[in-house]
Amino acid sequence: MSSSTPESMQRADQRFLDATPRSKALAGRAREHLPNGVSRSGLVFSHYPLFIERAKGQFLYDVDGRAILDFALAFSALPLGHANPKVLEAMRAQLDKGLAYGLMHESEVELAALLHERVPSMERVRFTSSGTEATMFAVRLARAFTGRTRFARMEGSYHGTHDMMCSGMGASAARAQPGTEDNPVSMGVPRWTADEVEFLPFNDLEGCALAIEAHASELAAVITEPLLGAGGAIPPEPGFLEGLREICDRHGIVLIFDEMISMGLSPGGAQQYYGVDADLTATGKSAGSGMPMGVFGGRADIMALCEPEDGQPAVLHTGSFNAHPLAMVAGVAQLEQLTPKEYSYLGELGDYLRQRARDLAARRGVSLCVTGVQHISAFHYTDGPVRNYRDRLRGDADMAWRVGFSLLGQGYHVPGGSRTNLCTEMTQSDIDGFITALETAFEEAGATGRSGPAA
Numbered sequence: 099m100s101s102s103t104p105e106s107m108q109r110a111d112q113r114f115l116d117a118t119p120r121s122k123a124l125a126g127r128a129r130e131h132l133p134n135g136v137s138r139s140g141l142v143f144s145h146y147p148l149f150i151e152r153a154k155g156q157f158l159y160d161v162d163g164r165a166i167l168d169f170a171l172a173f174s175a176l177p178l179g180h181a182n183p184k185v186l187e188a189m190r191a192q193l194d195k196g197l198a199y200g201l202m203h204e205s206e207v208e209l210a211a212l213l214h215e216r217v218p219s220m221e222r223v224r225f226t227s228s229g230t231e232a233t234m235f236a237v238r239l240a241r242a243f244t245g246r247t248r249f250a251r252m253e254g255s256y257h258g259t260h261d262m263m264c265s266g267m268g269a270s271a272a273r274a275q276p277g278t279e280d281n282p283v284s285m286g287v288p289r290w291t292a293d294e295v296e297f298l299p300f301n302d303l304e305g306c307a308l309a310i311e312a313h314a315s316e317l318a319a320v321i322t323e324p325l326l327g328a329g330g331a332i333p334p335e336p337g338f339l340e341g342l343r344e345i346c347d348r349h350g351i352v353l354i355f356d357e358m359i360s361m362g363l364s365p366g367g368a369q370q371y372y373g374v375d376a377d378l379t380a381t382g383k384s385a386g387s388g389m390p391m392g393v394f395g396g397r398a399d400i401m402a403l404c405e406p407e408d409g410q411p412a413v414l415h416t417g418s419f420n421a422h423p424l425a426m427v428a429g430v431a432q433l434e435q436l437t438p439k440e441y442s443y444l445g446e447l448g449d450y451l452r453q454r455a456r457d458l459a460a461r462r463g464v465s466l467c468v469t470g471v472q473h474i475s476a477f478h479y480t481d482g483p484v485r486n487y488r489d490r491l492r493g494d495a496d497m498a499w500r501v502g503f504s505l506l507g508q509g510y511h512v513p514g515g516s517r518t519n520l521c522t523e524m525t526q527s528d529i530d531g532f533i534t535a536l537e538t539a540f541e542e543a544g545a546t547g548r549s550g551p552a553a
């Protein structure tokens with residue numbers, strides 16, 4: 099805890115320590131074998147991370163036997179919740195048939211067809227083992243198609259961790275500040291990667307047009323999340339995506355949507371939800387139902403470069419576990435259950451959560467701006483509006499962290515105290531319980547009585 103931590107946080111601290119002795123013991127062992135005892139850079143925690151034993155529906159169950167309402171849902175991969183029975187059934191049936199073939203199998207054709215049906219712009223697709231690979235191959239394809247090498251992305255965007263996506267104001271809001279565009283976010287990434295990237299201001303069409311037009315003849319692609327997801331669950335304003343589409347068309351630039359998170363907005367992802375098509379789409383997560391996978395796809399003429407039929411050189415795309423059968427059958431089983439009814443339920447529940455959080459913040463004088471759409475929301479500890487990454491940086495990240503830590507001790511997993519995903523297993527009474535815990539968290543974190551009405 100930092101020196102600015104309010105004394106009330108001691109209560110949250112003690113609650114967490116009392117409730118998690120087995121996690122503490124395992125964390126000690128983990129540190130002997132894993133750097134800082136964890137397996138990913140983004141896993142930040144106080145004291146030690148929680149260790150999870152199993153998960154079902156909307157709950158994680160930790161090794162100390164506590165049920166934790168899970169608003170992370172494997173980073174947006176599980177709109178039906180954990181251990182969905184039909185997904186498990188499909189995977190069990192596949193297990194008996196072997197794990198990986200290195201040749202074609204029917205389920206990858208089925209999932210490709212389902213994706214094409216739901217997102218018509220994905221005329222042809224290729225599968226990968228992660229979302230990081232999906233954005234990497236999408237950018238590679240755009241470069242091959244246009245013969246240009248530079249690309250543009252939004253400030254505060256996250257597209258995975260391959261070298262081309264690790265420069266400047268990309269991966270980490272905490273480490274990359276405006277003005278540091280030239281500094282790779284990760285050590286070990288060559289500085290020249292930053293020269294290949296142009297950063298654009300989300301929700302500022304004029305700013306985007308200026309930056310794109312200044313380099314139009316060099317740009318292979320504009321890549322954006324339609325909804326800035328990891329960058330703060332910030333929805334596009336009306337006309338923004340349409341405007342990007344138009345600018346890209348005018349300059350022969352490939353428009354790539356990273357729908358890793360936004361695929362959950364509707365059956366056809368953000369492209370259906372906002373009515374704007376991409377040339378290429380990179381997605382994964384909810385298209386694979388909790389299994390490691392990714393997919394990139396789009397216009398048939400661009401995708402044809404993956405395997406030209408006339409024997410010309412191809413865009414190299416390979417991978418031992420591409421289209422892994424378990425991920426494919428899980429993806430099919432998940433998508434088949436996600437009908438318009440499920441999306442509208444998730445949208446209503448999301449509206450309910452956002453409204454209740456805003457009401458609570460207004461009643462308790464907490465400076466809070468809640469952004470989001472459908473089942474995805476983010477809490478920014480600042481007066482709104484939050485329309486882009488620079489607005490987001492005005493938020494009090496320490497406050498979000500303290501609120502999140504208090505919530506975790508109370509049995510609610512809200513990564514970074516900021517972002518919530520919902521699943522169809524959740525109910526209004528889950529949200530009501532969360533709001534009660536949030537009120538306690540506001541008090542313990544010292545958030546109450548700091549501002550006038552919240553945005």
Ligand SMILES: Cc1ncc(COP(=O)(O)O)c(C=O)c1O
Pocket residue numbers: 173228229230231233256257258259323327328356357358359382383391392
């Ligand atoms: C928008 C976005 N793009 C790409 C990725 C990378 O996906 P993966 O973690 O499967 O490599 C993520 C993961 O969080 C993401 O949110």
